[in-house]
Amino acid sequence: MKKTHIIAIVLIAVSIGVILSTIKDSSSFVSFSEAVENPGVSYQVIGELNKEKELEYDPHENANLFSFYMLDAEGNEQKVYFHGTKPQDFERSEQVVVHGKFENNEFHASKILMKCPSKYNNGSTELQEFNAEEVS
């Protein structure tokens, strides 16, 4: 076997590995009802903040716990716990994407992406990202 053949085979193998790993590592957008079926598995849920219910954040008690009610694309309501500080201007958000998983029937988010209406850019929105801090 020639060296070029070995190189070509290795190259193809690594490329397939890259593609597979991206598919494996990519998560999917689901509704809460799908996410609750597999507790402990991470999902991303798109939805919006239920602005009629209260946002709970008491930095005096625990600066790293923020919770709110969210409606997913199917309209299911779910209380979401976010282990981080409350994102600035969260009340203004139009669309929310939460990354997280169910544990003991509670949805714990590790990351929140929110879209806020921009005050000036007519019709367009601004995107902001907030992470719960990783455990080091």
Added chain:
Amino acid sequence: MENEIEYVGEHLIPGEIGNLFIVVAFVGAILSFFSFFKATNSNDSSWKKLGQYAFITHGVAAISIVACLFYIIFNHYFEYYYVWQHSSSSLPLRYIFSCFWEGQEGSFLLWMIWHVVLGFILLRTTGKWQAPVMAIFSLVQIFLGSMLLGITISDWFSIGSNPFGLLREHPDMVNLPFIQNPEYVALIEGRGLNPLLQNYWMTIHPPTLFFGFASTLIPFAYAVAGIWTKQYQEWIKPALPWTFFGIAILGTGVLMGGAWAYEALSFGGFWAWDPVENASLVPWITFVAGGHLMLVNKNRNSSLVATYIFTFLTFLLVLYSTYLTRSGILGETSVHSFAEGMPGQLIVFMSTFILMVAYLLIKNYKNIPKIRQEESLWSREFWMFIGALILGIAAFQISFSTSIPVTNKVFGTNMAPPEDAISHYNSWQIPFTIIVCLLIAFAQFLKYKNSDKQKFFKQLALSLIVSVALTIVITIGMNFKNSLLIGLIFASSFSIMANLDYWLRVLKGKLKNAGPSVAHVGFGLLILGALLSTGKKQIISYNTSGININLEKNEENIDPNAQNIFLAKEDTLKMGEYYITYKNAKKEGVNIYYEVEYFKLNQDLKFDYQFTLYPSIQTNEMMGNVSEPSTKHFWNRDIFTHITYAEVDPTTGVENKKDEYAEPEVVKVGAQDTVALNSSIMYVKGINKELDPVIYRLDSNDIGISLIIECINSKGKRFTLEPVMIIKGTQVFPIQVEDEELGLKLAIKRIIPQENSFELIVTEKKRNNFIIMQAIVFPYINILWLGCIIMVIGSVLSVYYRIRKSNK
């Protein structure tokens, strides 16, 4: 329109001139392309002359567009939508440039101008390559010029977007009442530059990055010219210095983006594998691969096809990168994708060039010289080729994962980007980087064609031993456990040492030819610095204000995720090796600065002042409140802090609420008990049954009793409070005591004689002035910045000496 309104005070002339120049630039580019195309195919010098004039006309027109745009921005002519959208009359002069390229039209214009600048240089230096190279330049300029045309054909189809569009004619504005006022110009004010972009990085990062992008066109144009004129190898020599020049510029631009993110944005690091960052990194990687293959080809005519592919790919990836960031397709996945729609035109732009190079490569594939004979394992070119392939795969991996939204769109899938993007990318990129560093280390010691194995190992032995020793020291000293990271420590140290050694011993420390070694040392340092600073970054802002947390939730139970410290105003808390005090908040312009002082405890248990940091929050009307970090730089580490939460008053900005007393709580205590309160520690020192009868007007039958309570606040200051209880017959009189400074009220509620204990009513002040902050220590991050600078110096050196050599 029933009756036309006569508007007063509009300055329409500069816009009309600007529009004229847009058309001239566009037509000039078409004419230039056509002439140079003819000149290439016919070798007729009159076509070439015409092409030169056309390109110069195009260039001058493009520069004039810039001048007109600056003129209207500078004079605050808000009747122009672009000026209204991106500037305001209160904007400091130094940010005028930033307004220019904040918008899409401005950034295309910037890109176009760099091509003009490079094109003018090439007109003088390309010699026999002029016609085909300039034809390609002109073709690109046609597409870029069309982005500015702003011709609306129907509601859903328009070509380009014009920077000189009027505010009152903008689709979002036409129905608004203000344009009915003929004197509206006097009343309007620009909405201003996004405050987030009002810093010096925004002034220097985009032009550098776009200069880098523009520079990828030169090798691309030469490579196309090479196939086109059937000079399959000759193009490499003139393109080579430009390639490494471009690598240096584009690399600087990408790294500046990282430095900006680290210094001015609260990403908490300099690289987050954000799609927009990736989009600018990927072309740099293929650029480096292409440049190294060109070196191989200059010395030995092998792997020419791969050279073409990488050179073409680099420019195409620049176009793709523009598409990703400008089309808004990244939408949900990126923090800073600029959602403005203009994808169609960019897709046509990209497809044209993809089809062009694919056609040229396929049609001429047979004619491109190839070496049949296999390269030796002991040759430099073999390993450089392997290195280029690794870079190609690395670029493919980043591109593929970044393109998930594109994949979704094309194949209708519903994939979401990786949950943990950083570890997803790192799991591939760390092994690739290890291999690349090892190749950088040993490849230079090999000779082209074939090398003496014994000599090779002998030369490498010293740097190998030193790097192994260094790896052991770092691994143990900094407690690295992950074997992949240890591998990278070794590989990067080896690349630093081997290149240093090569420069000192083989090149005898001379500057001539030192470029590659210096650049490689820089790259090794960059990787090592990135690894040490992020691999061992330490979040020190664990909440040590245990006093804020209820007694039940004592220290063991603190949420392990808690990485934000709660700092009440004037409180001093321990954070890492420091004690920190939040002193004050000040509003300056749109920013609120939080003054946080750092102290160290000395041997006498006194606080020694160290330094002050001012993390800030920008009250940004366009983006909401944005936190901006403040970092203390030491030679061997950085302390990076940013505010994660603060209650910001919308009008004054600075919160200055009075601390109010919270709801009282009942606490049961006995003598010698210690109780932790929210902001102090309370110790029941003793019970005083011998109250002074005169002061308290006690009769002989009355009972008077008090508790002597000592409190220690967070600064260690001691207070003594003495709540009193007097019993007159059946009536009970508690006397409440208060300490204003401590923020505490105490009163005895009840005495429980059988238990020898008391019930105390404790009322504490709630700390309404507070911030929540995060602090991260990045060790040895200066190695990273040093590496960046050395890498750029090395690239510049090699370009300089290469130009000098070719001029001789």
